[in-house]
Amino acid sequence: MDLLEYQGKQLFARHGLKVSQGLAVTTVGDALIAADEVGYPVVVKAQVLIGGRGKAGGVKLAANESEVREHAGNILGMDIKGHTVRTVWIEHASDIASEYYGSVLLDRSAKQPLVMFSVEGGVDIEEVAERTPEKLIRHHVDALAGLSHDEGVQIARLGGADDDVIDGVADALVALYEVWLEEDATLAEINPLIVTPEREVKALDSKVSLDDNALYRHPENQALSDKENEDPLERRAKEEGLQFVKLDGDIGILGNGAGLVMSTLDVVSHAGGAPANFLDAGGGSNAETIKQAVDLILANEAVKAVLVNIFAGITRCDEVALGLIAAFGEIKPSVPFVVRLDGTNDVEGRRLLGEAALPNVHSAKTMNEAAEMVVALAAGQSVGAVA
Amino acid sequence: MSVLIDQSTRLCVAGITGREGTFHTLNNRNYGTNVVGGVTPGKGGQDVEGIPVFDSWADAVSQVQPNTAMIFVPPRFAADAILEAAAAGVELVVAITEGIPAHDELRVYNTLKRDGHTAGTAGSGTRLIGPNCPGILSPGKANVGIIPASFFEQGNVGVVSRSGTLTYQIGNEIARAGFGCSTIVGIGGDPVPGSSFVDVLELFEADDDTELVVLSGEIGGSAEEEAAEYIAENMSKPVVAYIAGFTAPAGKQMGHAGAIVSGSSGTAAAKAQALEAKGVRVGRTPTEAAAIAVEVLGGASVGA
Numbered sequence: 001m002d003l004l005e006y007q008g009k010q011l012f013a014r015h016g017l018k019v020s021q022g023l024a025v026t027t028v029g030d031a032l033i034a035a036d037e038v039g040y041p042v043v044v045k046a047q048v049l050i051g052g053r054g055k056a057g058g059v060k061l062a063a064n065e066s067e068v069r070e071h072a073g074n075i076l077g078m079d080i081k082g083h084t085v086r087t088v089w090i091e092h093a094s095d096i097a098s099e100y101y102g103s104v105l106l107d108r109s110a111k112q113p114l115v116m117f118s119v120e121g122g123v124d125i126e127e128v129a130e131r132t133p134e135k136l137i138r139h140h141v142d143a144l145a146g147l148s149h150d151e152g153v154q155i156a157r158l159g160g161a162d163d164d165v166i167d168g169v170a171d172a173l174v175a176l177y178e179v180w181l182e183e184d185a186t187l188a189e190i191n192p193l194i195v196t197p198e199r200e201v202k203a204l205d206s207k208v209s210l211d212d213n214a215l216y217r218h219p220e221n222q223a224l225s226d227k228e229n230e231d232p233l234e235r236r237a238k239e240e241g242l243q244f245v246k247l248d249g250d251i252g253i254l255g256n257g258a259g260l261v262m263s264t265l266d267v268v269s270h271a272g273g274a275p276a277n278f279l280d281a282g283g284g285s286n287a288e289t290i291k292q293a294v295d296l297i298l299a300n301e302a303v304k305a306v307l308v309n310i311f312a313g314i315t316r317c318d319e320v321a322l323g324l325i326a327a328f329g330e331i332k333p334s335v336p337f338v339v340r341l342d343g344t345n346d347v348e349g350r351r352l353l354g355e356a357a358l359p360n361v362h363s364a365k366t367m368n369e370a371a372e373m374v375v376a377l378a379a380g381q382s383v384g385a386v387a
Numbered sequence: 388m389s390v391l392i393d394q395s396t397r398l399c400v401a402g403i404t405g406r407e408g409t410f411h412t413l414n415n416r417n418y419g420t421n422v423v424g425g426v427t428p429g430k431g432g433q434d435v436e437g438i439p440v441f442d443s444w445a446d447a448v449s450q451v452q453p454n455t456a457m458i459f460v461p462p463r464f465a466a467d468a469i470l471e472a473a474a475a476g477v478e479l480v481v482a483i484t485e486g487i488p489a490h491d492e493l494r495v496y497n498t499l500k501r502d503g504h505t506a507g508t509a510g511s512g513t514r515l516i517g518p519n520c521p522g523i524l525s526p527g528k529a530n531v532g533i534i535p536a537s538f539f540e541q542g543n544v545g546v547v548s549r550s551g552t553l554t555y556q557i558g559n560e561i562a563r564a565g566f567g568c569s570t571i572v573g574i575g576g577d578p579v580p581g582s583s584f585v586d587v588l589e590l591f592e593a594d595d596d597t598e599l600v601v602l603s604g605e606i607g608g609s610a611e612e613e614a615a616e617y618i619a620e621n622m623s624k625p626v627v628a629y630i631a632g633f634t635a636p637a638g639k640q641m642g643h644a645g646a647i648v649s650g651s652s653g654t655a656a657a658k659a660q661a662l663e664a665k666g667v668r669v670g671r672t673p674t675e676a677a678a679i680a681v682e683v684l685g686g687a688s689v690g691a
Contacts, residue, residue, distance in 0.1 A: 002638075106489055108578050108608040108645070111496050126650065143497040184490050186578070213462065213644060214488035243642045247634075258576060258642025259550020259605055262631040266655075267672050269634045278635075280642040311556045313521070313535040343555065344535060367556070368674055 001210045004047040006089040007224045008206030011183055012190075017175040018202040022091030031072035032065060034090035040064060041093040044071040048083040049229065056080045061093055086228040094204060099192035100161065101125055101136075102173055103207075104147075104180040106187075113141040113180065115151075115173060117159045121192035135159075147177040168201035169193070183221065184214030233277075233300055240292055242279060249274025251378050252297035252306035252335075254290075256281050256315045264309045267367055273375035276303050281315075290323025291330070298333055305378035307370055308339045317341040317349025325356045336360045336377040340370040389525035389570040390545070390590040390597070391479060391516070392420075392455060396529045399424040399447050399477070401468040402459030403435050411459065411483075411533050412438065418530040423451040426468075444468075444475035457522070457531055458482040465518060466491035469581075473504055473513035481531050482517035482581070489644065492518065492579035499581070515581025519644065520573035521551035534571060542567020544680060545591035547584055548603035549576050549610075549643070553631060553673060557601060560677035564686050569597040576605070576643025584614035592622050599625045601680050602667075604658055606632035607645045611658035619665035625683050628662045628669045629676035630655045 003011070009019045023034035024047065035042045046058030053059050058080055060071035068090070078085045099122035107114035117137045120128045129136050137159040141147045152170030161169045172193060180188040189207040196202060215222050227235070237244030243258065247265075251273045255261035258280050265275045277300065281293050297306055310320050320341060327333075339361060341349040350363060362383055364370035373383045398415065402408035403425025413436060416422040424439050424447045431442030441447040444456070456472035458465055458480060465484040472480050495515070504512030516523060522532010527541035534551070538559040546568055548554040554571060561568070572587050574580050584602060591597045600622075604611040611630065618626050633655040635641050637648040648654050659669045668683075670676025 106493065106578060109610075109613065111493065111579055113493070143493045144501060181490065184488055186489055211489045211644075212640075213486045214490060216463065217488075245636070245639045245641060247636065255552075257550060257552025258646055259548070259553030259603070259631050260556060262550075262605060262635060262641050262646065263553055263556070263629075263673055265634045266631060270671060275634060278639075278641055311552050311559070313538075313552060313555050314533055342559070343538065366674065368672060 001212055001215070001224065002049050003206070003208040003210065003224055004049065004087070005045065005206050006047055006087075008208035009203060011179055011208060012175070012203050012206060015175050015178045015182065017172060017179065018200060020091045020094055020202065020204070022089050024087050024089050026076070026087050028069055028072045028076065031068055031088060031090055035062065035065070035068045038090060038092040042068065043091050043093050044068060044075055045089045045091065046075045046078060046080060046085040047087040047089055048080050048085055050081045050083050053080060058085060083229050094194060094202060095197050096194045097197050098162065098195040100169065100195065101128070101191045102169075102176055102193045103187065103189035103191070104177050107140065110140055112143055113177070115139045115141055115147060115155060115177065117155050117169070117173065119160050125191060141177070146181065147174055149174055162195065164199055165195050165201055168195075168199070172201050172203070179208070184211045184218060185209060186211050233296060236299070237296055240296070242293060242296060243282065244296060245278040246300070247275050247277050249276045250302050250304040251374055252276050252300065252303040253309070254279050254281060254293050254297060254306065255309040256312065260309065260311055264307065264367065264371070267371040268307065268375065271371040271375045273371065273378060276300055286319050287323035287326055290320055291327040294324065294327040294333070295331055298331060298335070303335060305335050305374050306333070306337045307374040308337060309367055309370060310341050310343065312341070312343030312346065316344050317346040318352055321349040321352040324353065325358065328358045336362065338362045338364050338370050338374040338377065340364040340367060388594050388596040389528055390587070390594050391570060391572065392523050392525050392529040392531050394421075394528055396455050396531065397421050397423045397451070397453045398455045398457060398531055399426060399451065399453030400457045400459055401426045401472065403427060403438065403440060404430050404433070405459060408459035409435055412457070415530050415532070418536055420529040420531060423453050444471045444477065448475040448477065454478050455531060456480045458484055458518070460484060462486040462488070466495050469495050469515060470498055473499055473502070478513060480513055480515045480581070481520070481522050482515065483520060483522055483532055484517075485519040487518050487577065489578050492577060496579050496581060516572065517575040517581060519577040520575030521554065523570060523572050525570045526568055532573065534573065538562060539571060540567030542569065543596055543598040544568045544684070545594065545597040545600040546571040546603070547587040547591070547600065548573055549605050549645070550603060550631065553603050553629070556673045557603060557629065557677050560674060561601070561680055564677070564681040566681060566684055566686060569594060576645050578608065578645040584610050585617045588614060588617055588622060588626070592624060597624065599627065599680060599683055601676065602626055602628045603676070604628065604630045605643070605646050606635050606641065606655050607643075607647045607653045609653065612661040615661040615665040615667060618667055626667050627676055627680045627683060628659075628667050629673055630658045630669060
């Protein structure tokens, strides 16, 4: 789960990282009140989970009331790469002497936490890593020992932080590590980590990803994330416990097992089609889950045809067939389906489907054949082999 | 031969008294796996269809000497169950549990490493397979986990995969073409697996009965790229690969916790390229991967 800037900063503050005082608001009126509270000049910052806010005009300095009214008015409702701005963060503007970079992430390859630091902050860090890799310090931390202040000092020195802020940078890195560890984050990033003329080290931005699997031990974080900009179908799937990702195409996909569903998307694309979603009904999915899944797929109006691709291990094909029959009974889909059932109880599953003689349901023997059929059907062509 | 599990396997199951735990333990026993016990704190002294239950791994080890542990407990208890089994001296731990927090997996991996257990080096301490994996199957010998054994035949193809159902799909196509498997190892779909592709490739390379290895990868991380390097430098046996997730959008988790393209890293295209650059043939569909494997083995492909 990715957090908005202000949500990340609130986590930072909880762990002793310095951030500017600010308030999250959703109306121009509240923006004015917030600006009064934090004190002019203020920065009005769009809260969206997408990079390039500044370039899109979503971050503006405001010296007075009329500027806050103007900028908040422009930014609220603004579309930034498909994300609508619903919230702006009003923050007291900081004076900046230097812009550094700091992050803590889970290095999957080394299987260790990785702390990164650079004095070249405020720009795309992937560019820094590419252009001047010597300016990006990468320090692996002993996952069982954690990051000590001494290590923080060493990283700050190595990275070339100004002498008088070495301690401040070390403190910030240790606090950032604490955020990463104690909040079960997979990424905690500050860009830029600024040094003010008063030589204070502060987080001016935040990028935090939390581990969904660990949310059970952080009830206070469960309400976070960008609910308003979440795809409504994805939100519904989450509520129903289905693994669903909305895509841009017109072929609905239902399968069991993450790998097989990913593979189904690829095979459909390979056949010239465009998948409308990823949906993993999971191992051992029963008739009820299948019904829910079909309902969710058809809630997407772009869907012109649906492919059900099941290779049953723990799942049973007869259960899947019963789920489809129940779903058809209630939903009465208006688009064609291609069903490929293989694995446990496949013969029984195909028999059930055949007997039910569902309208516009086609049976396929293999994954490749199923993909070709569904692509043809989505394009309005007819295919043989009606179940 | 086979790798990791065979007739000498003595299996003990954490979570044997749970609904899923009982079901799959009995399935494994029916297949012929020697199931010697189960562990559920507070239920020591009971039995599940004649399989004795112990309160702790220490008790289980002293009473029935398991050499393999299967972890079937809920995510919040899984990390401690793995570490307890390792501390009691069980050589192989297979963690089926899905949904373990990444930080717990990091702690487990690094604790095992600190205590001298190494996933990767044979014969030293505990090896962890998983979590979030379907387990291991050595056809005709033993089954530890949830892999449906009926789709596989006994033979000389080693399979290592991050995905369960995809493994069944590929293994089944190989079986239909008349070939079988030495061992199928599911390493799991999480960000910090106990054993990586490289660890399992090393086992297959050393296994006399494995002639060819099918590697099934997916988006996220760099385990496939590391496997490509390893194959080029250390493998004498042919490896055929399949990678899932070419059409996955960046930043979206595709079902598995570890299946996510971060920025520009972890894409299926990059993985396929890395493997092909080292001479590994990569099938564009599971069917194609199986067909290549069959072709290399000298059989006739059954086609799509």
